[in-house]
Amino acid sequence: MPKIRLENLIKRYGNVEVLHGIDLEMADNEFTVLVGPSGCGKSTTLRMIAGLEDVSEGEIYVDEKPISHLEPKDRDLAMVFQDYALYPHMNVAQNISFALRLAKRPKSEIESKVRDVAATVGLTEFLDRKPGALSGGQRQRVAMARALAKDSSMFLFDEPLSNLDAKLRGQMRAELALMSQRVQKNMIYVTHDQIEAMTLADRIVVMHGGYIQQQGTPKELFQRPVNKFVAGFLGMPPMNFLEGVIEERSNGVYVKGDGFDLRLEPEKAAGAKSHSSKEVTLGIRPSDLKYDPDVAAEDALQLDIMVSEYIGAQSVLLCQCGSAKVMVELNSDVPVSFGQSLTFAVNTNGVHLFDRQSEVAL
Amino acid sequence: MRRSVANRLTPYMFLAPAAVIMAIALLYPLGYMIWGSFRDWNPSQTIGEAEFVGLKNYVTLWNDPNFHESLGVTLKFAFFVVSFEMVIGVGLALLLDRDIRGMSVLRTLFILPMMIAPVVVGLMWRYMYHPTVGTFNRFLEDIGLPSVDWLGQHALMSIIIADIWQWTPFIFILSLAALQSLPSSALEAARIDGATGWQQIVHIKLPLMMPVLIVTALLRLIDAFKVLEVILVMTQGGPGLSTEILALRISRTATEFRELGVAAAMSNYLLMLLLLLTVAMFAFNRLQEIRAARTRAAAEEGV
Ligand SMILES: Nc1ncnc2c1ncn2[C@@H]1O[C@H](COP(=O)(O)OP(=O)(O)OP(=O)(O)O)[C@@H](O)[C@H]1O
Numbered sequence A: 001m002p003k004i005r006l007e008n009l010i011k012r013y014g015n016v017e018v019l020h021g022i023d024l025e026m027a028d029n030e031f032t033v034l035v036g037p038s039g040c041g042k043s044t045t046l047r048m049i050a051g052l053e054d055v056s057e058g059e060i061y062v063d064e065k066p067i068s069h070l071e072p073k074d075r076d077l078a079m080v081f082q083d084y085a086l087y088p089h090m091n092v093a094q095n096i097s098f099a100l101r102l103a104k105r106p107k108s109e110i111e112s113k114v115r116d117v118a119a120t121v122g123l124t125e126f127l128d129r130k131p132g133a134l135s136g137g138q139r140q141r142v143a144m145a146r147a148l149a150k151d152s153s154m155f156l157f158d159e160p161l162s163n164l165d166a167k168l169r170g171q172m173r174a175e176l177a178l179m180s181q182r183v184q185k186n187m188i189y190v191t192h193d194q195i196e197a198m199t200l201a202d203r204i205v206v207m208h209g210g211y212i213q214q215q216g217t218p219k220e221l222f223q224r225p226v227n228k229f230v231a232g233f234l235g236m237p238p239m240n241f242l243e244g245v246i247e248e249r250s251n252g253v254y255v256k257g258d259g260f261d262l263r264l265e266p267e268k269a270a271g272a273k274s275h276s277s278k279e280v281t282l283g284i285r286p287s288d289l290k291y292d293p294d295v296a297a298e299d300a301l302q303l304d305i306m307v308s309e310y311i312g313a314q315s316v317l318l319c320q321c322g323s324a325k326v327m328v329e330l331n332s333d334v335p336v337s338f339g340q341s342l343t344f345a346v347n348t349n350g351v352h353l354f355d356r357q358s359e360v361a362l
Numbered sequence B: 001m002r003r004s005v006a007n008r009l010t011p012y013m014f015l016a017p018a019a020v021i022m023a024i025a026l027l028y029p030l031g032y033m034i035w036g037s038f039r040d041w042n043p044s045q046t047i048g049e050a051e052f053v054g055l056k057n058y059v060t061l062w063n064d065p066n067f068h069e070s071l072g073v074t075l076k077f078a079f080f081v082v083s084f085e086m087v088i089g090v091g092l093a094l095l096l097d098r099d100i101r102g103m104s105v106l107r108t109l110f111i112l113p114m115m116i117a118p119v120v121v122g123l124m125w126r127y128m129y130h131p132t133v134g135t136f137n138r139f140l141e142d143i144g145l146p147s148v149d150w151l152g153q154h155a156l157m158s159i160i161i162a163d164i165w166q167w168t169p170f171i172f173i174l175s176l177a178a179l180q181s182l183p184s185s186a187l188e189a190a191r192i193d194g195a196t197g198w199q200q201i202v203h204i205k206l207p208l209m210m211p212v213l214i215v216t217a218l219l220r221l222i223d224a225f226k227v228l229e230v231i232l233v234m235t236q237g238g239p240g241l242s243t244e245i246l247a248l249r250i251s252r253t254a255t256e257f258r259e260l261g262v263a264a265a266m267s268n269y270l271l272m273l274l275l276l277l278t279v280a281m282f283a284f285n286r287l288q289e290i291r292a293a294r295t296r297a298a299a300e301e302g303v
């Protein structure tokens, strides 16, 4: 429920600075996902919010009250750990009720709470089991139930699904999305899985190397990435990058590179023209490339097929465009063969241009 | 065919030297002791010359008030020593399980007493307990308190204190190792769940350390039944029989009273007691394994 605000949060381990000033604001009941590659500082950020790591510099505000001096127990939050962190010597019911028992709530209240929560996550028949006698997915539910039972106003998740197999992960992801709609709390969720991030988040925060690269709704980040890192990180299969040069001709602005010569649509063209450097990286998502043998050359990429990966209705083709590799998706019914050259129409609105040096979007 | 037989024999061939040494160094004296305990055996006789008396030595001991006294002293000693050492050792470990500069030096210092030879420990404490020139009484005098008759009236307490000083570090290092191998995220979860430092100890740390603590306590208990040197040097069992633990009585029966058969029988009583403890320890370990195996099986079927 509360508003959480991180202000210039810095974390140092000894002399090594691993977070370089994180500024972040999370609105009421927002589902915020911190996403980024391994080692970028997601867990550290989350653990600082939880109070498990000291803040080296900066401040964390909850409803505009600074909380970084508070003990974890005084911060009114619940957390689900990557390894679940269940208490191995307590059974499921005791695990779920631990916080309530410490808070000396009346026995009847604890019992009904445990029953409710266990029913919510489907653990009713396992209440007497120890965590050691549960499967990975069941343990994950216990961790979730334990967090739910606390009734805190903030939920923190540190890669809660990463130890599950793909199918279970998909299932739990859906349940989590349902739960977050139902409980209406502030959720901060750490993951390195961009699909989890896209599907769950109200707001995605992409981190890299201890910096926030970009934040916004999943759609904003997907459609208007501010730099090459964000563009390449979100989306599956990932965005294709091709090196090219901006060329102004009488009939428009073109980006020309090894094996392609694309005309830019007017808005992009204006941006490209005003940019100082002409050396750019062109980014196109596979979803913005459509197989179309009849399209004009200036709106298309000519691709030589190298590998075809059949994944059902769609196949993912790894192709060559000049010396660069490009991934495209193609309906599996289209017959293709190795070495064949195909024409793909480029969705001109899906063209992204990045400065080759700074990797910032034009 | 021949080859596979040879292959199967290889491990036994490698084990053979150790087995022979075991047999000579362990089983032979043990058998000798059991054999001797059925005889009326004087040190001047060979075991063959000694008269066979059946269970007489055991029966005599069973009814011997001095033996009872000695057994009582041993039990009392072992009980107090292990209780105090567990409480202090575990307590210290809980206190010192944190990252503070200089902690590694402090930990090393704590372990020092364990590294000193028992005889030296005995001599050291005998000196410190000396009624007039000893460290303790001089100190008491200096601050104006009456002196204490350490190795006289309070001899048992004094040897208990010395043993606690020497062996608490053992419990301390094992507890510390157990503490540091606890899952750190469970403790973090407890902190978030609202556990104070004390509640973390009671609800999480101690229960999770329990298997290690039980084995440690049993090891110490077995050891406490066998202590000899420190007490021999400090009190020689006196005054009276007040600190005559079993190990000491056995050695005196053999050397002073020259009754090897009785001493052997007494050793066997002690051995049986220790065996009981050891079996208890193994049973405990086994129980844990069975429980672990059962939960694992349950987990697999419940996927
Ligand atoms: N106790 C520590 N001492 C020194 N450096 C640390 C410590 N903990 C983390 N780091 C460093 O801080 C950086 C961020 O770590 P963090 O755990 O936040 O990464 P992460 O984004 O959660 O990665 P992952 O996805 O692998 O969990 C890493 O480079 C890591 O090496």
Ligand SMILES: [Mg+2]
Residues within 6 Å of the ligand: A042, A043, A044
């Ligand atoms: Mg992490």
